Amino acid sequence: MHSFFRFVQTEEPSGLFHFQKVIAIPTKKAVKPLVEHLTPGAMKILLEQPERSCQKGRRDLTLMSVMYDTGARVQELIDIKVSDVILENPAVIVLTGKGNKTRRVPLLKNTVSLLERYITENRLDKQWKNDYPLFTNNMKNKLTKEGIAYIIVKYVESARRSSTLVPSKVKPHMFRHSKAMHLLQAGVNLIYIRDFLGHVDIKTTEIYARTDTETKRKAIENIYPDLIDSNLPDWNRDQALLSWLSELK
Structure with missing residues (x-):
């Protein structure tokens, strides 16, 4: 208005x-909502859920690993083509974000191994398949946002049977938030996180710094001396106090 x-x-x-x-x-x-994210422990448990002995489970593991490792938006993940995956050292994935802007995101070695096996298993290493979507559904069509949400909900329910670390509701975008928070907690500069996530303005990235109270606490502990003495005398040994308390009966 x-x-x-x-x-x-x-x-x-x-x-x-x-x-x-x-x-x-x-x-x-x-009130500004907090950034919903998973702890490293919760993310590890969630990524352990897909059944690696079946093809669909291997696809789901690779999909969730790429989504977390790259911090990709859901639509960016959906739009990844086979040609966007560059596994030669240094391995990267080319993501196309808002405004049709592209960025190259580095991949960690475990994700590279999963992608190599996934591409070979699904015979996507042919030159004429470069424009194929990297992740597809049972009909070999590009996945939808609803399809990815369904995959995540399935493994969240599985994870919660054995652990309460994983929250009951995990949205796909929480993978992106979790990656940003974990990078921040690892000491990565906000400028690099901004470029990693494809943010235009550093102010957008600063929401993670405002949310991360644990990093703030550690920073304060490292900078300031411990002036507050937490050692208190044992009141059980204070005879004057005990006498006074006994008189209150």
């Missing part, structure tokens, strides 16, 4: 006084 009336006041100066009153209305303050 503010933007609209800023525009209107330049087009219709006669109503400037009334438009200014609208613009002066303060913006409603709302």
Whole structure:
């Protein structure tokens, strides 16, 4: 509304006084939601769920590993083509994000191994399959957002049978948030995390720094001396106090 009336006041100066009153209305303050993410332990448990002895399980493991390792948005993951996967050293995946902007994201060695086996098993290493989607459903069509959400929910339910570390609701975008938080906790500079995630503005990336209270606590402990003495005398040995307490009966 503010933007609209800023525009209107330049087009219709006669109503400037009334438009200014609208613009002066303060913006409603709302509580900013915390960034939902998984701990490293919870992510490890979740990635252990797919059955590696069957082809679909291997696909799901590779898909979730790539989604976490690259911090890809769900649509970016869906749009990955075989030609976007470069496994020669240094291994990277080319992601196409918002505004059709591309970025090259490095891959860790375990994810590279999964991708090599997945591409070979599904015979995607042929030149004429370069434009094929990397991940497909049972009909060999490109996966949908709903399809990826279904895969994650399935393994969340499986993980929760043996552990409470994994929350009951895990959305696909939480993989991206989790990667960003884990990079931050590992000491990676926000500038690198911004480029890794494909953010245009560093302010978008700063939400992870505001959320990560554990990193803040460790930083404060490293910088400031411990001035507060937590050692307290044992009141059981204070005879004067014990005598006073006994008189209260």
